[in-house]
Amino acid sequence: MRIFDPHIHMSSRTTDDYEAMAAAGVQALVEPAFWLGQPRTSVDSFVDYFDALVGWERFRASQFGIAHHCTIALNPKEANDPRCTPVLDLLPRYLAKDGVVAVGEVGFDSMTEDEEKAFSHQLELAKEFALPALVHTPHRDKLAGTRRTLDLVDAAGIEPGMVVVDHLNEVTVDVVDEAGAWMGFSIYPDTKMDPDRMVAILQRRGLDRVLVNSAADWGKSDPLRTRATGEAMLAAGFTEDDVDRVLWRNPVEFFGQSGRLLLDVPEAEQGATFAGNSLLRGER
Amino acid sequence: MNESLLAERCAEIAADHTRIRTRFPAAAREIGRTPGTSPEPGAERVEDDVRVRLLVALRDGLAGEADALSAEVHDLYRFGDADERRAVLLGLGELGDAIGDRAVDLLHDALRTNDPRLVAAAMGTYAARLDPAAWRQAVLKCLFVGVPLRLVADLDRRADDELRRMVADYAGERRAAGREVPADALALLSEHAHPHTSRET
Numbered sequence: 001m002r003i004f005d006p007h008i009h010m011s012s013r014t015t016d017d018y019e020a021m022a023a024a025g026v027q028a029l030v031e032p033a034f035w036l037g038q039p040r041t042s043v044d045s046f047v048d049y050f051d052a053l054v055g056w057e058r059f060r061a062s063q064f065g066i067a068h069h070c071t072i073a074l075n076p077k078e079a080n081d082p083r084c085t086p087v088l089d090l091l092p093r094y095l096a097k098d099g100v101v102a103v104g105e106v107g108f109d110s111m112t113e114d115e116e117k118a119f120s121h122q123l124e125l126a127k128e129f130a131l132p133a134l135v136h137t138p139h140r141d142k143l144a145g146t147r148r149t150l151d152l153v154d155a156a157g158i159e160p161g162m163v164v165v166d167h168l169n170e171v172t173v174d175v176v177d178e179a180g181a182w183m184g185f186s187i188y189p190d191t192k193m194d195p196d197r198m199v200a201i202l203q204r205r206g207l208d209r210v211l212v213n214s215a216a217d218w219g220k221s222d223p224l225r226t227r228a229t230g231e232a233m234l235a236a237g238f239t240e241d242d243v244d245r246v247l248w249r250n251p252v253e254f255f256g257q258s259g260r261l262l263l264d265v266p267e268a269e270q271g272a273t274f275a276g277n278s279l280l281r282g283e284r
Numbered sequence: 285m286n287e288s289l290l291a292e293r294c295a296e297i298a299a300d301h302t303r304i305r306t307r308f309p310a311a312a313r314e315i316g317r318t319p320g321t322s323p324e325p326g327a328e329r330v331e332d333d334v335r336v337r338l339l340v341a342l343r344d345g346l347a348g349e350a351d352a353l354s355a356e357v358h359d360l361y362r363f364g365d366a367d368e369r370r371a372v373l374l375g376l377g378e379l380g381d382a383i384g385d386r387a388v389d390l391l392h393d394a395l396r397t398n399d400p401r402l403v404a405a406a407m408g409t410y411a412a413r414l415d416p417a418a419w420r421q422a423v424l425k426c427l428f429v430g431v432p433l434r435l436v437a438d439l440d441r442r443a444d445d446e447l448r449r450m451v452a453d454y455a456g457e458r459r460a461a462g463r464e465v466p467a468d469a470l471a472l473l474s475e476h477a478h479p480h481t482s483r484e485t
Contacts, residue, residue, distance in 0.1 A: 047363065054365050093363045096306040098313050260313065272323065275366065275399040 001243060003226050005029040006251040007134070007166060007184060007213035010057055010068070011049075012036075015279060017216070017223050018064040024227040028067040028263060030255060031057060032105045032134050034075045037218045046074075046087040050094050058099060059274035067263050069255065071104035071134050079118035080110070088121060095129045101258040102126075104134025105166070108145045111138065116152070123156035132162045132257050134184075137172060146172045150179045164211055164254060169193055173201060177209075182254050186215035187225035195225065195232035202233065207245050211254060285316030285330050294341035301345045301356055304338055308360055309368055311335050325404035326435045335371035336378060343382045353379070354386035361390050369394070370401055376410035377437075388413050395422050404431045411437060420447045424454060426468075433468040448473060 003026045010018070010031050021029075031053055040046060053070040061068035072094040078084040094100060103126040106119050126133040133153075138145040146165060153163050165176045166184030169192065176183050185201070186192045198212060216223040230243045255261055272278065293315065297304045307314075312331035322329055339357070346353040357379065361372045373394055376387055391414060394406035403425060411419060423436060423443075433439055451472050455465045 051365070090363065092306050093309060093359075096309040097365060098309075273398075275397050275402075277398065 001025040001227065001230050001240075001247065002027050003230070003247045004251040005213055005223070005226050006164075006211045006255065007032055007186065007215050008223060009034060009215075009217035010061065011052060012218035013216060013223060015060070015064075018061060018066065021223050022064040022066055024224050026066060026223075026226070028069070028251075028261075029061070030069045030071060030101060030134075030251070032071040032102075033073050034105050034136075034217070035077045039081070040078060041081075041083055043084065043087045043090065046084070047090065054094070054097055054099060056274055056277075059272075060279065063272070063279050067261075069099050069101045069260070069262060071102040072100050073104050073106050073122055073134075074118050075105050076107050076109040076115045076119065076136060076138075079115045080112055085114070085118065088118065091122070091125060092129070095125060095131060098260060099262050100131070101255040101260050102132040102134045102164075103129070105136040106133060107136035107149055107166075108138045109136075111141065111145055111148065116148075119149075120152055120156065123152065123158055126162070127156065127158060130258075132164065132254060133158065135163060135165045137165060137167050142167075142169070143172055143175070146175055150175060150181070153179070153181065161209075162257060166211075166213070167192060167215070170197065170201065173205070177205060180209075182209045182211060184211045184213060186213055187229050188215070189220060189222050189225070195229040198229050199232045199236045199238075202238070202246070203236065207242060207250070209250070209254075210246055211251055212246055285334060286314075290315050290334060290337060294337060297338055297341040298345035301342055301352070304342050304356065304360065308335060308338055308371075309364070311338060312367065323401075325400040325431045327401075331367065332371050332374055335368065336375040339372070339375035340378050343379050347382070350383055350386065354383050357383065357387055358390070361393070366399065366402065370405045373402065373405035373410075374408060377408045380410050380413070385413050391422075392418070395425060398429055400429045400431050403429055404435045407431070407436045409437045416444070416446075420444075420450060423447060424450055427451065427454060427466050430466075433472065443472060443475075 005026055008029050008031060033053060050072055058068040072091060074084065074087050095103065103122050106122045108115050123133060135149055137149065149165060153160065160180035164182035164184045167186050168176060168183050173183055185198055187195055187198055202210065212226055212229050214223050214225040215221060226247060230247050233243050293307050297307060311334045315334045317331040318329040342356060343353060357372060361369050364372060373390065391406045391411060394402040407422060407426065414422065419442065426433060426436060451469050455469050455473060458465045
């Protein structure tokens with residue numbers, strides 16, 4: 001089983017996770033820029049975070065033979081903090097870089113005016129840089145937030161096929177499907193979606209435009225939920241080719257629209273260094 | 285390398301210097317790059333040459349505006365990834381007359397890292413602007429992190445007795461620990477012990 005996790009926050013995971021993911025078949029991933037659990041209080045924190053996403057984290061993944069990509073954005077939560085919003089002016093510098101395969105996570109958290117302003121502005125940036133957009137949907141008032149999201153995408157004049165609306169569930173999937181956008185599902189140990197509910201959605205509406213991710217981060221989450229979903233698909237009678245389509249070819253098709261996928265990761269070279277820093281401890 | 289696109293980008297930047305902010309990071313993908321990675325310091329790479337040409341265009345576009353040139357170059361470095369930072373350092377030699385001493389702090393930043401490719405890029409002709417103490421420390425750092433001394437601009441002329449003392453101490457420390465002394469260090473020391481007569485005439 002080859003797996004492309006289209007949404008996982010590796011900066012908050014350990015090397016044990018990378019090792020387990022590689023063993024489970026994960027060969028590529030996308031790490032969207034998001035908040036950190038601990039709120040940022042300045043633009044400089046974003047800059048250091050973005051630098052890690054295009055540098056150190058890519059190197060760390062490469063040590064396990066995993067191709068690491070990222071998306072760059074001001075996330076909806078921090079779009080409400082005037083100390084953070086000036087980062088919008090710096091985004092073009094990062095959206096021009098290699099390995100940056102979408103603008104994201106953008107979208108709504110509490111559906112405020114400030115969130116909407118940042119969201120619309122970043123949809124314009126997605127157009128300017130010919131990048132897909134990765135849209136987070138809110139935990140609260142999810143259906144209304146999803147509808148408003150689709151209105152803004154429409155107003156921005158972006159091809160729905162260049163947009164993935166993420167963290168969907170049984171209640172929000174159909175409006176996104178009808179709009180022609182890609183549908184992202186985060187498979188969690190307890191909340192959001194689980195593998196069996198995911199399989200039921202795939203049985204009902206098919207495999208088109210579906211992305212399955214672990215969305216693993218600093219909270220209770222599991223980077224191997226993608227694999228578990230592949231296994232649940234097989235147990236439910238889907239073929240190996242169906243699993244490959246959902247877990248590999250779909251994300252390659254969606255993020256491939258950026259023209260910036262880096263899927264030719266060289267064989268992992270243990271002992272290599274990034275800025276003179278290796279992952280080894282006491283072995284050199 | 286796409287020469288015509290490079291020429292187009294250079295003209296664009298010379299006309300509007302702010303365009304370099306997105307053209308510089310995208311240059312390898314859009315204009316040309318050497319495939320794969322080159323972990324060894326000093327390796328020739330197409331994208332480095334491309335980005336240095338963009339910096340030259342920036343210099344020409346901001347002729348007579350040293351402070352503005354310095355601000356733009358500092359931002360390219362600040363927001364750059366490791367490849368972009370290396371290219372900024374490599375380009376400083378071309379910018380020296382226009383930017384003066386304003387970018388010496390970028391050399392200090394690069395020399396604080398342990399990335400041999402950044403350290404090597406910092407030791408080009410612009411490193412003439414490092415004061416003697418900083419320059420000697422940088423040469424010693426090259427020996428530590430494995431940057432070949434042939435990449436250090438003006439080494440023969442600038443190496444002095446204080447540098448040789450530092451390198452001799454370093455060699456002594458290596459020997460005491462039963463470790464090998466880099467050939468570059470030995471070469472620098474042997475020059476001191478047996479000066480070439482041709483130099484003295």
